[in-house]
Structures are given as structure tokens and as C-alpha cells.
Amino acid sequence: MDIKSILEQYIRKAVKQKYDVELEKVHLEHPENEKWGDYATNVAMELAKAVKQNPIEIAKSICYEIRGYELSITEIDKKYKIFEEVNFVQPGFINFKLSQEWLFSVLYLILADPEDYGSSELVNKKRVALEHSNVNPNKAAHIGHLRNACLGQFLERTYEFLGYHVEVQYYTNDLGVQVATSSMGIEKLQDIKPSGYKKYDHYAWDVYSKMESYINENDDLKKERENLMHKLEDSTSTESIKQKELAQKILAEQLKTFQNLGVDYDVIIYESDIVALKMWEKAFEKLKQNENVYYAAEGKSAGCWLVKVSNSAKGKEESEESKNTKENKNEEIEEDKIIVRANGIPTYTGKDIAYHMWKFGLIGIDFGYKKAEFGTQSKDLWLTTSKGDGQKNISFSGVDIVLNVIGGEQTYAMEVVKKSLEYLGFKEESQNMTHINYGFVYLSPKTAQNLGIDTSDGKEKYGMSGRKGWGIKIDDFIELVDEKLMSDHGEFESLKDVRNGAVKFEMLKFNTFQDIVFDLDNALNVKGFSGPYIQYTYARTNSVLERTNWMFDKSLIGYHLDIMKNSNINDKEVSVLRSLYKFPEIVARSAMEFAPNILCNYLYDLCQRYNTFYNELSILNAPDEFSKEFRLMLTSSINRVLSNGLFLLGITAPRKM
RNA sequence: GCUCCCGUAGCUCAGUAGGAUAGAGCAGUUCCCUUCUAAGGAAAAGGUCGGGUGUUCGAAUCACCCCGGGAGCGCCA
Numbered sequence: 001m002d003i004k005s006i007l008e009q010y011i012r013k014a015v016k017q018k019y020d021v022e023l024e025k026v027h028l029e030h031p032e033n034e035k036w037g038d039y040a041t042n043v044a045m046e047l048a049k050a051v052k053q054n055p056i057e058i059a060k061s062i063c064y065e066i067r068g069y070e071l072s073i074t075e076i077d078k079k080y081k082i083f084e085e086v087n088f089v090q091p092g093f094i095n096f097k098l099s100q101e102w103l104f105s106v107l108y109l110i111l112a113d114p115e116d117y118g119s120s121e122l123v124n125k126k127r128v129a130l131e132h133s134n135v136n137p138n139k140a141a142h143i144g145h146l147r148n149a150c151l152g153q154f155l156e157r158t159y160e161f162l163g164y165h166v167e168v169q170y171y172t173n174d175l176g177v178q179v180a181t182s183s184m185g186i187e188k189l190q191d192i193k194p195s196g197y198k199k200y201d202h203y204a205w206d207v208y209s210k211m212e213s214y215i216n217e218n219d220d221l222k223k224e225r226e227n228l229m230h231k232l233e234d235s236t237s238t239e240s241i242k243q244k245e246l247a248q249k250i251l252a253e254q255l256k257t258f259q260n261l262g263v264d265y266d267v268i269i270y271e272s273d274i275v276a277l278k279m280w281e282k283a284f285e286k287l288k289q290n291e292n293v294y295y296a297a298e299g300k301s302a303g304c305w306l307v308k309v310s311n312s313a314k315g316k317e318e319s320e321e322s323k324n325t326k327e328n329k330n331e332e333i334e335e336d337k338i339i340v341r342a343n344g345i346p347t348y349t350g351k352d353i354a355y356h357m358w359k360f361g362l363i364g365i366d367f368g369y370k371k372a373e374f375g376t377q378s379k380d381l382w383l384t385t386s387k388g389d390g391q392k393n394i395s396f397s398g399v400d401i402v403l404n405v406i407g408g409e410q411t412y413a414m415e416v417v418k419k420s421l422e423y424l425g426f427k428e429e430s431q432n433m434t435h436i437n438y439g440f441v442y443l444s445p446k447t448a449q450n451l452g453i454d455t456s457d458g459k460e461k462y463g464m465s466g467r468k469g470w471g472i473k474i475d476d477f478i479e480l481v482d483e484k485l486m487s488d489h490g491e492f493e494s495l496k497d498v499r500n501g502a503v504k505f506e507m508l509k510f511n512t513f514q515d516i517v518f519d520l521d522n523a524l525n526v527k528g529f530s531g532p533y534i535q536y537t538y539a540r541t542n543s544v545l546e547r548t549n550w551m552f553d554k555s556l557i558g559y560h561l562d563i564m565k566n567s568n569i570n571d572k573e574v575s576v577l578r579s580l581y582k583f584p585e586i587v588a589r590s591a592m593e594f595a596p597n598i599l600c601n602y603l604y605d606l607c608q609r610y611n612t613f614y615n616e617l618s619i620l621n622a623p624d625e626f627s628k629e630f631r632l633m634l635t636s637s638i639n640r641v642l643s644n645g646l647f648l649l650g651i652t653a654p655r656k657m
Numbered sequence: 658g659c660u661c662c663c664g665u666a667g668c669u670c671a672g673u674a675g676g677a678u679a680g681a682g683c684a685g686u687u688c689c690c691u692u693c694u695a696a697g698g699a700a701a702a703g704g705u706c707g708g709g710u711g712u713u714c715g716a717a718u719c720a721c722c723c724c725g726g727g728a729g730c731g732c733c734a
Contacts, residue, residue, distance in 0.1 A: 032678085036677075040676090045676080045714075045715085048714080089677080090677085173734065176733085177734070178733095178734070304732060309730095338731080341732035343732075347732070347733080348733070349734090352734095408729085409728065409729065410734090411661080439663090440727080442727090444669085460726070461727085485696095509670080510669090513662080513663095514662090515663070516669085517669070518669095519669070522669060522682095525684095527696070527697095528682040529681065529683085530682080533682095537696095539696090542694095543693070597671075612698065612699085614693080615689090615695095615698040615699080616699095618692070619693060620693050656694085657696070
């Protein structure tokens with residue numbers, strides 16, 4: 001049992017004993033200031049009202065009760081205390097300070113099984129479908145997609161680490177307007193040549209934004225694109241085939257970008273296959289029969305099929321005023337969501353419902369699958385196919401949990417999909433589907449200006465836009481980081497690892513749900529709170545360890561604990577220990593909250609503590625044998641925890657820097 | 658018009674299941690390499706937590722109202 005649960009148990013017991021109250025939950029936190037202790041609880045203050053007593057009195061009484069319990073761990077038949085002290089303090093906190101012995105024993109826990117420290121193994125591996133990246137196959141990926149992919153890879157690795165079986169899906173809309181626009185542009189804009197670009201998707205980036213602006217200004221071109229879209233409905237038409245080829249060509253380039261970052265996938269889902277296999281038709285059969293899905297015979301959405309979104313139960317007692325505004329609104333905005341257009345073609349949201357029914361295995365059909373031959377990743381990458389030539393012994397359908405790393409602008413569509421699943425009676429599936437709605441990546445005015453964006457309007461941030469051709473391509477960003485690292489440090493072996501560390505950490509260190517303002521100069525400065533800082537600390541521990549032939553010996557635990565009991569170790573050493581034991585809870589929390597920044601912050605703090613220690617105390621020339629042994633164990637533990645932590649962030653720990 | 662998100666140091670951001678003195682990094686000012694990696698460490702400086710009112714033992718965190726920024730509400734995807 002972990003320390004937190006043990007503590008919780010003791011607190012419950014004491015409260016029950018003293019006040020005959022069964023606590024619903026025990027609030028435990030790490031005090032801000034470590035001199036107060038390692039854990040603190042506010043139960044006394046929470047109880048104050050119920051038991052009508054001064055919080056400090058309650059804290060005192062609970063504290064004395066807990067002090068009377070035997071709080072110990074047993075190693076080799078000997079008992080060692082867990083807490084150094086248990087105190088109460090104004091205004092009513094109870095503080096628990098972990099003992100040196102207990103803190104030290106964590107090193108044994110880490111070193112005995114380093115790969116698994118912080119992980120957990122579930123007996124029934126739940127299958128997770130994780131959808132991320134999803135760049136439209138008509139242009140190069142930019143740093144907004146980068147944030148998506150990094151977040152996706154973080155989730156892939158942490159959920160695997162926590163015992164889930166994760167399958168990564170990359171959805172590619174090979175039949176959409178965006179590809180149609182690019183495809184028209186390639187034909188018409190002959191003055192832009194692919195040979196002028198380092199990658200085909202970079203060429204497509206320019207073609208797309210230029211074509212898009214032409215189409216916006218020209219009704220004939222608009223019509224032409226509509227006609228093309230119409231032809232694409234038939235998956236066997238020459239237009240469809242041509243378009244799919246173009247999409248595939250660009251997809252291959254995008255995958256090269258992600259390969260360079262070390263991000264890989266299990267399966268590519270082609271939208272054209274969803275269409276060709278008539279998954280939508282299957283889903284629609286079920287949807288049509290539902291009372292919350294209806295055909296609009298008249299009104300502004302006449303001829304369409306809609307899913308009910310508006311809450312009819314809500315507006316029982318509406319004021320005149322709100323009724324009026326509602327009527328006004330009705331003229332402009334359809335409250336329910338159209339899933340089939342009047343011309344009979346499903347909308348994107350409609351197709352997405354079908355796609356999600358497939359994910360959960362609710363649609364009765366599956367894709368065929370064939371192995372991809374892009375050569376962009378070492379593990380198998382599968383492509384969906386609509387033909388019967390696919391592998392039969394593999395399926396990505398029928399998962400337990402769905403995680404979608406998709407931008408916030410699609411929140412509404414995702415809600416409709418969830419709601420539709422619920423309407424169809426798949427309540428559990430609906431609840432097991434989570435939209436990880438990460439924040440937008442904006443450009444700082446300075447960075448925007450450098451890209452040639454007009455910043456005379458003086459905004460504080462500028463959104464990227466594929467349509468306008470505004471944005472920093474991932475490939476270009478990577479190249480700039482490479483150049484910066486080489487100009488600072490010359491060429492070195494681990495350049496690619498360090499560059500990926502810099503790039504990925506930069507994307508993961510912020511709160512997932514917060515919009516971020518990307519400033520290139522800032523991102524290129526990889527000092528301080530950055531990936532390379534963590535990697536550097538790792539390499540530093542490696543360097544120390546490589547200088548000795550020291551080996552961890554777990555049989556020494558009793559002997560060491562006895563020494564630890566009676567010796568005063570340095571504050572700087574204790575400080576590292578006080579952070580090390582938190583790793584498992586940090587991993588669990590950052591996974592459950594989809595918050596890599598929690599792990600980033602933790603690893604940074606851990607490194608700071610270690611570096612402070614490193615700077616002040618000598619490891620290899622420690623004053624006595626035990627100190628040296630202890631400091632090597634500490635260094636080795638940091639080494640293992642950092643490599644585990646970096647791995648979860650999708651970052652390679654370089655042996656040397 | 659309606660809904661949602663955001664506003665914390667010069668800049669970029671942590672901190673929001675209410676907790677103890679609001680924290681980092683960058684930039685700027687000082688120090689520390691004859692010692693295990695200076696991509697490092699130490700110190701000082703930097704704040705009306707957008708504004709106001711309220712809830713309570715306690716508010717950056719919760720509620721309400723303003724102000725400022727962004728996104729969504731497509732027969733686009």
C-alpha cells in the first residue's frame with residue numbers, strides 16, 4: 001500500500017475514534033513549504049463546524065491520537081518509523097514529516113525495479129483508441145499540429161505505462177474540400193513548382209493558401225470546386241482516385257515529419273474508406289429510428305436530418321424578452337445539428353458519429369487493413385482499406401475507451417457525437433469517450449511579423465491559418481532548433497535527441513487546456529525550464545555513474561537503514577529524496593488530467609534539487625564510505641527516474657551531452 | 658444575440674478538488690569552473706493575481722456584475 005493510503009487510513013481511524021465521524025474524503029496535500037512536513041491535512045478545519053469545536057483543538061486531539069499509533073514499516077524483521085514527526089499548527093493543519101529512513105527506503109524501491117517505478121499493471125488491459133495528429137492531407141504540419149502530436153504521444157506512453165493497451169489512430173480526410181482545393185491549385189498554379197521546395201507538403205502549403213484566396217475571390221472557381229466535390233462522392237471516379245493519390249503523397253510527407261520527431265502510429269484511418277464501406281449508411285439506419293433524430297419537413301433546415309441539441313425542457317418559463325431574442329436567433333441559427341444535408345450527403349459531424357460507432361464496435365462492419373510501406377516508423381503501421389484484400393486477423397474496432405486529441409474548435413461537434421451515442425443507448429460508450437480539448441497555439445506579434453504577417457493592427461497574438469498560409473511548419477521549427485544548438489555547442493552525437501527534447505518539452509510544458517503564445521526566440525532559448533535541462537541532468541548523472549564500477553546491492557537494506565536512522569544527512573540530499581518518492585503519484589495525476597505539464601514541472605523541480613546537491617557535495621569523493629554509497633544510490637535513482645519521466649514525455653534521454 | 662474559455666512579474670507561463678509567506682523560466686544586475694558535464698549552481702531585484710462586490714475561520718482559486726482578449730453556435734471540415 002502506498003504511503004498516501006496508509007496515512008489516509010490513520011486519519012480516518014483517529015477521527016472515528018475521537019469524534020465518531022466517518023470521513024467521506026480525506027484531503028491530503030504536500031505543504032508548500034517543506035519545513036512544515038511532507039503531507040498535511042485540513043480535516044480539523046473541515047470538522048470544526050460539524051463538531052462545534054475550535055479547529056486547533058481538534059487538530060491537537062487528532063494529532064495526539066495518531067502519535068499513539070504504531071507508524072512503521074518492516075524490513076528484514078526490523079521496524080523503522082515512517083514519520084519523523086506529526087504536528088498540529090495554526091489555523092488547524094496537521095502536518096506529517098516523513099522520516100529519513102522511509103525516504104531512504106524509496107531508493108531501494110526504485111533501484112530494485114527501475115523500469116517499472118511509477119507504473120502499474122492492470123490485469124484486464126483496457127483497450128484505448130487514441131486519435132491524434134490528424135493533419136489534413138493537403139499541406140505541411142505546423143506547430144499547432146505539433147502540440148497535438150506531442151500531447152498524443154505523451155498520452156500513449158503514460159496510459160501504456162499505467163497498464164492500458166493503447167492503439168494510436170491518425171485520421172486523414174482524403175476527400176475533403178481542403179484536398180480538393182489543393183488538387184485544383186496543383187493543376188492551375190503552374191508558376192509554383194514542387195522543385196522549389198524541400199518537401200512536397202511544403203509546396204502544397206503554398207499552393208493551398210494561394211488557391212484558397214483565388215477561390216474566395218472568384219465565383220466560377222467556387223462552382224468548379226463544388227462540381228469537383230460532387231464527383232468525389234463516387235469513390236470509383238477518376239477524380240476520387242486522383243485526389244486519394246494526392247492525399248496519400250502528402251500524408252507520406254507528413255509522416256516523415258513525425259518520424260523525425262519519433263512519433264508513430266498504429267493505424268491510418270482514411271475517410272474515403274468510411275465512405276466506401278458505407279459506414280455512414282449503417283449508422284444512419286440506427287439514427288433514423290431514434291426519437292432525437294428527425295427530418296425537417298419545413299423551416300430553415302428543410303430537407304435535412306438533424307440531431308436534437310437544444311434542451312427543450314429548459315425553457316419552461318421564458319420571459320417575453322428572451323422569447324423574442326430566441327425567435328430572432330432562430331432566424332439566423334439552427335439550434336439542432338444537421339447531420340444530413342438536404343441533398344442527402346452527410347455532414348462531417350454525421351460521418352464522425354459513424355466513425356465513433358466503429359471505434360466502439362457498434363456498427364457491425366470493419367475496415368480491411370494492410371501494412372503501410374512509407375518506411376517512416378519501425379513498428380507496424382496499418383492503413384485502412386475498403387477492399388477485401390485486407391488482413392482478417394487484425395482489428396482496431398471495439399475498444400473500451402476513446403481519447404481524442406482534437407482542437408477546441410471542434411468541441412461542439414464532439415459533443416454532438418457523444419450525445420448521439422447516448423441517444424442510441426450507448427451511454428457507457430458515450431461516457432468513455434473523452435475529447436482532449438487542448439488550447440490553441442498562437443504566434444507572438446514579433447514571430448508573426450517575421451513570417452510576413454501584417455501586425456499593424458497591434459494584436460497581442462496571431463492565430464495560425466493553413467488557409468492563409470500563416471504558420472510555422474514543424475520541419476522549419478526543427479531546423480531552426482538544430483541550427484541554434486549547433487551554433488551554441490558545435491556538432492555533437494545526441495543532437496537529434498536534444499533537439500527533439502527541446503521541441504517536445506516546449507509543447508508539453510504548458511497547461512493542456514490553455515492557449516499558448518508561441519514566440520520563436522523564446523522557444524529557441526533552451527536554458528532553464530526546458531527539455532535539454534532535464535536531459536543535461538540525466539547525462540550528468542550518467543557521467544558520474546560511468547566513472548565508478550559501483551553496483552546496487554539490495555541485500556544491504558537493513559544495514560543501510562540502521563545507519564540512516566542515526567545519521568544526519570545533508571539538507572541537499574534530503575531535498576532530493578523529498579521529491580523522488582512523489583514520481584508515481586505525479587505520473588498518475590498527469591495521465592488522468594491529460595496534463596503533461598505536471599510531469600514537466602515535477603522533473604524540472606527534481607533536477608533543480610539534484611543539481612543543487614551536485615554543485616555542493618562531491619559524490620565520488622564523499623567523506624566516508626556510506627556517504628559515497630548513499631550519494632551513488634541517489635544519483636542512480638535520479639538517473640532512472642529521469643529516463644522514465646522523459647520517456648513518458650516522448651523524449652529520449654541522451655547518454656552524453 | 659447565445660454558449661464556452663482566458664486575463665498572475667517587462668516577456669512566456671505554473672499555481673484554480675478554497676489553505677500557511679503567490680512560484681518558475683527568459684530578459685536585466687551580481688557572484689561561483691586547478692574539484693564528478695558551467696546546456697550548471699548561488700544571491701538580489703521584479704506583483705493593486707484585469708476591476709468591483711459578495712460567500713467564510715481563510716479567496717489568484719467559489720458566486721455575481723463590469724472591462725479586455727479568444728473560440729464556437731455552417732446544408733465547412
